[in-house]
Amino acid sequence: MTPVSSALGQPALGIAGLEQVYDQLATAIDQAGPAKAELFLVKLALLNAQALGDAEAFGRHLQAALQDL
Amino acid sequence: MHQPTTQARPSIYYPYQVHAPWLASQHPAQGRHPVVIVGSGPSGMVTALELARHGVASVVLESELQVSQGSRAIVFTRRSLEILQQVGVAQRMVDNGLPWRFGNSYYRGQRVFRMEAPHDADDRFFPMLNIQQQYMEEYLLDACQAEPLVDFRWGNKVTQVAQDATGATLEVDTPEGPYQLHADWVVAADGGRSAIRAAFDLQMEGASYEGRFVIADIRIDLPLPTERLAFFDPDWNPGNTVLMHREPHGIWRVDYQLPENETPEDALQPAALATRINALLAQIGHGDKPWEMDWSSVYSARTLTLPDYRHGRVLFTGDAAHLLPIFGVRGANTAFQDAQSLGWHLAFAVKGIASAALVDNYSRERVGAAREIIEESGKSTRFMTPPTRGFRLLRDAVLSLSLSQEFVRPLYHWRTSRPHEYTQSALNSPGDDNALFKAGPAHGAPPQNIRLSANDYLLDHLGGGFDLLYFTEGAAMPEALQSVVNAARAKGVPLRVTAVGASAPVAGADQTLADADGHFRARYGVPASGAAYLLRPDQHVCARWLTLDATRLQAALNHALPQ
Numbered sequence: 001m002t003p004v005s006s007a008l009g010q011p012a013l014g015i016a017g018l019e020q021v022y023d024q025l026a027t028a029i030d031q032a033g034p035a036k037a038e039l040f041l042v043k044l045a046l047l048n049a050q051a052l053g054d055a056e057a058f059g060r061h062l063q064a065a066l067q068d069l
Numbered sequence: 070m071h072q073p074t075t076q077a078r079p080s081i082y083y084p085y086q087v088h089a090p091w092l093a094s095q096h097p098a099q100g101r102h103p104v105v106i107v108g109s110g111p112s113g114m115v116t117a118l119e120l121a122r123h124g125v126a127s128v129v130l131e132s133e134l135q136v137s138q139g140s141r142a143i144v145f146t147r148r149s150l151e152i153l154q155q156v157g158v159a160q161r162m163v164d165n166g167l168p169w170r171f172g173n174s175y176y177r178g179q180r181v182f183r184m185e186a187p188h189d190a191d192d193r194f195f196p197m198l199n200i201q202q203q204y205m206e207e208y209l210l211d212a213c214q215a216e217p218l219v220d221f222r223w224g225n226k227v228t229q230v231a232q233d234a235t236g237a238t239l240e241v242d243t244p245e246g247p248y249q250l251h252a253d254w255v256v257a258a259d260g261g262r263s264a265i266r267a268a269f270d271l272q273m274e275g276a277s278y279e280g281r282f283v284i285a286d287i288r289i290d291l292p293l294p295t296e297r298l299a300f301f302d303p304d305w306n307p308g309n310t311v312l313m314h315r316e317p318h319g320i321w322r323v324d325y326q327l328p329e330n331e332t333p334e335d336a337l338q339p340a341a342l343a344t345r346i347n348a349l350l351a352q353i354g355h356g357d358k359p360w361e362m363d364w365s366s367v368y369s370a371r372t373l374t375l376p377d378y379r380h381g382r383v384l385f386t387g388d389a390a391h392l393l394p395i396f397g398v399r400g401a402n403t404a405f406q407d408a409q410s411l412g413w414h415l416a417f418a419v420k421g422i423a424s425a426a427l428v429d430n431y432s433r434e435r436v437g438a439a440r441e442i443i444e445e446s447g448k449s450t451r452f453m454t455p456p457t458r459g460f461r462l463l464r465d466a467v468l469s470l471s472l473s474q475e476f477v478r479p480l481y482h483w484r485t486s487r488p489h490e491y492t493q494s495a496l497n498s499p500g501d502d503n504a505l506f507k508a509g510p511a512h513g514a515p516p517q518n519i520r521l522s523a524n525d526y527l528l529d530h531l532g533g534g535f536d537l538l539y540f541t542e543g544a545a546m547p548e549a550l551q552s553v554v555n556a557a558r559a560k561g562v563p564l565r566v567t568a569v570g571a572s573a574p575v576a577g578a579d580q581t582l583a584d585a586d587g588h589f590r591a592r593y594g595v596p597a598s599g600a601a602y603l604l605r606p607d608q609h610v611c612a613r614w615l616t617l618d619a620t621r622l623q624a625a626l627n628h629a630l631p632q
Contacts, residue, residue: 038462039462039465039466039469042462042463042465042466043466043469043470045466046463046466046467046470046477047470047474050474050476
């Protein structure tokens with residue numbers, strides 16, 4: 001499957017990859033448990049931001065995630 | 070009637086000396102003074118000593134009869150020692166203090182970050198020196214008392230201050246009643262709770278953080294090196310931060326954050342202190358060691374500054390001008406830089422070498438420095454004492470990640486106090502070659518020290534006025550430069566010429582420093598003879614040239630001394 005460009009200008013995962021991430025993330029949130037889920041998600045965000053290597057792009061992701069809460 | 074306590078403050082290691090109050094009845098009638106300094110903390114005394122070095126007399130008013138209580142500021146930076154060297158007390162600090170350069174941050178029993186402060190072979194002083202504030206004040210006091218131009222008055226409390234366009238009138242209360250003091254300038258060095266700041270209803274800008282710290286000094290014999298210890302989220306104080314520093318005389322400073330919802334009064338109860346100190350000692354594996362309490366207090370993290378340090382004829386300095394967090398040793402170390410700056414700016418205005426506009430430059434530069442510190446230390450404060458749920462989550466995420474992930478560990482490093490670089494100073498020469506240099510201290514930077522030989526450094530030879538460093542292998546200073554120097558001196562400008570690089574004394578220079586291996590030139594980015602640096606009386610660079618000529622030297626001096 002060919003990755004398509006996302007609205008945020010980054011290479012997209014493609015549907016199979018996205019489904020995989022969906023299941024992994026849900027399972028990991030359950031594994032962290034309600035008391036630690038938030039901490040886990042912040043750690044994950046920091047790791048992904050470091051891998052992204054682009055503070056501006058990270059800021060755009062933040063804004064996208066803050067929409068329609 | 071002001072009745073300061075005549076009881077020596079309690080301490081298990083420091084012998085407080087109670088001094089006799091200065092009483093107006095025992096002295097001749099008061100004339101008008103050029104400068105009155107209110108407060109005898111680090112900023113007050115360094116300002117007085119700097120003014121005296123520039124030939125200006127001052128009166129120092131201290132409401133108490135003894136130096137301040139408790140170890141308070143304990144960590145002094147290299148730049149502070151360089152400033153204290155200028156007023157003659159650095160050697161006593163070094164002789165009695167504990168030098169260090171490493172800091173360790175721990176989380177869940179693992180050392181997750183080791184801070185290493187750079188130490189250069191060209192530096193005389195270590196990056197950090199620990200000594201209790203009483204000793205520092207005692208050394209400054211001895212220097213003030215040995216200085217005929219400093220009139221130090223114990224037991225003199227300022228109760229009112231009024232000013233007009235030319236000066237100020239102070240109402241001073243003493244154990245025999247009040248007297249009036251008239252001054253051309255007043256220096257408000259009266260600390261964080263500055264009564265003068267309050268009297269003029271001046272508002273500070275910035276933020277106060279909720280996090281409060283207990284600071285306690287205990288005497289205990291711990292087999293640990295002189296290195297800063299920081300513990301994050303320890304079991305006995307969950308979510309909070311704990312710091313430890315070694316001090317002279319077998320004393321350790323313990324700082325720990327108060328749990329939310331606990332009042333300072335409750336936290337300072339002896340039983341509460343003992344429980345937490347015992348828990349900390351147990352955590353570091355020394356729960357079996359006996360210890361004794363010397364002093365304790367509560368500290369709040371604040372990042373506040375006045376927007377202007379000049380209010381008419383009143384000049385604010387040190388904690389009276391700004392309140393800065395302890396993280397990064399910002400209090401006394403900033404106060405020394407303020408005082409050194411204020412000393413020369415004010416002295417030159419008092420002596421008429423420059424106009425009163427020079428005093429406004431003090432305010433601009435030091436307010437700029439305070440704002441820079443607030444920006445930087447706000448980051449550290451938000452890590453040490455997270456102000457909101459979001460900041461706490463991020464801090465906790467970093468703690469957790471740091472056990473396995475290298476990239477977050479530098480976030481543990483709160484940036485330590487460093488001298489502000491006056492990069493945009495109005496006193497920097499616009500017509501020099503600053504931008505053409507590839508190395509060396511730039512516009513507004515403090516000087517790079519140079520080791521000349523064993524126990525002999527460049528900064529041992531500079532200070533007290535403007536310094537011109539002229540790089541030459543010739544036998545004499547060019548005549549045209551000499552005439553500019555002589556003309557400046559004739560106008561009262563203290564200006565010393567140091568020739569660098571010649572093997573024999575250079576005619577027309579006040580001193581000559583050899584530079585056989587070219588190390589000095591390399592550090593100052595000097596490619597060839599004829600280059601020069603001009604340092605202000607606070608030693609910061611205000612001009613540098615790859616090739617100096619008389620016209621540009623004159624222009625730089627004119628620019629640094631607005632008329």
